[in-house]
Amino acid sequence: MLTVNNLNVSFGGVKALNIDSFSIKDKELRVVIGPNGAGKSTLMDILCGKTKPNGGEAFFKGENIIGMSEYDIAKRGIGRKFQKPSVFTGLSVFDNMLLGLKTDKGVFSSLFFKLSGEQSARIESVAKKVGLYEHLSKPAGALSHGQKQWLEIAIVLLQEPTLMLIDEPAAGMSDAETEKTGELLCELGKQNSVIVIEHDMHFVEQIARDKVTVLVRGQILTEGTFSEVKNNQDVIDCYLGTPGSAQTVSR
Numbered sequence: 001m002l003t004v005n006n007l008n009v010s011f012g013g014v015k016a017l018n019i020d021s022f023s024i025k026d027k028e029l030r031v032v033i034g035p036n037g038a039g040k041s042t043l044m045d046i047l048c049g050k051t052k053p054n055g056g057e058a059f060f061k062g063e064n065i066i067g068m069s070e071y072d073i074a075k076r077g078i079g080r081k082f083q084k085p086s087v088f089t090g091l092s093v094f095d096n097m098l099l100g101l102k103t104d105k106g107v108f109s110s111l112f113f114k115l116s117g118e119q120s121a122r123i124e125s126v127a128k129k130v131g132l133y134e135h136l137s138k139p140a141g142a143l144s145h146g147q148k149q150w151l152e153i154a155i156v157l158l159q160e161p162t163l164m165l166i167d168e169p170a171a172g173m174s175d176a177e178t179e180k181t182g183e184l185l186c187e188l189g190k191q192n193s194v195i196v197i198e199h200d201m202h203f204v205e206q207i208a209r210d211k212v213t214v215l216v217r218g219q220i221l222t223e224g225t226f227s228e229v230k231n232n233q234d235v236i237d238c239y240l241g242t243p244g245s246a247q248t249v250s251r
């Protein structure tokens with residue numbers, strides 16, 4: 001589904017990412033962990049076309065997406081949820097989702113075009129999936145932090161991606177919201193390939209049914225199952241054992 005080779009990028013002469021090889025399979029749910037500044041979000045920035053790397057390849061369904069625009073990459077089926085929620089707070093949940101609906105029309109015209117029953121049904125079905133059906137008419141600004149994150153996930157889902165890139169979905173969520181988010185991601189992982197970046201190790205444990213990748217200083221330190229990674233001495237030294245760099249305390 002996705003194969004990355006020799007991908008590297010520097011910012012101001014400092015290497016932020018230098019990955020020899022990284023690949024994920026169809027319908028795999030991959031979790032990427034690592035300290036602050038390790039390059040996790042930068043990897044997603046490159047995969048969605050927001051950041052151009054200095055070198056390397058990323059084959060998505062056999063096609064090298066490096067050098068393509070964000071629009072062309074999205075069209076090929078890679079959807080991205082950013083670290084900070086950025087929904088339109090003044091618009092209703094429904095209208096935010098309408099803007100995210102896959103359509104050939106531009107952003108502004110899509111607010112005014114006549115909604116078909118099919119499109120409306122699709123918004124409702126995705127809203128149900130992420131637990132926002134009851135809140136469709138509410139302004140997005142009135143949602144809780146967790147609900148805003150789900151709205152962002154809903155907007156990504158409406159683009160019908162085959163690979164979803166989800167950056168720190170549980171940051172700032174309550175325990176109940178975190179648990180629900182984990183269930184949602186596991187559900188999404190049955191239909192799509194999903195890459196999730198996360199710091200909360202309890203949450204990682206909940207969702208990591210496939211491999212976990214550990215990124216440190218722009219490089220892949222190791223990959224393995226949750227328990228392999230958790231008990232890896234290098235991972236403990238570089239990340240898990242450092243107070244404040246991973247949320248390993250009991251919730």
Ligand SMILES: Nc1ncnc2c1ncn2[C@@H]1O[C@H](COP(=O)(O)OP(=O)(O)OP(=O)(O)O)[C@@H](O)[C@H]1O
Nearest residue numbers: 011012016034035036037038039040041042043083
């Ligand atoms: N657009 C940019 N311009 C300059 N430097 C950048 C840019 N994006 C990222 N960096 C730098 O690259 C490094 C990796 O950052 P990145 O945001 O990918 O880390 P991260 O692993 O996502 O960290 P966190 O866990 O804090 O979100 C950092 O040193 C960061 O300051």
Ligand SMILES: [Mg+2]
Nearest residue numbers: 040041042083
């Ligand atoms: Mg980040």
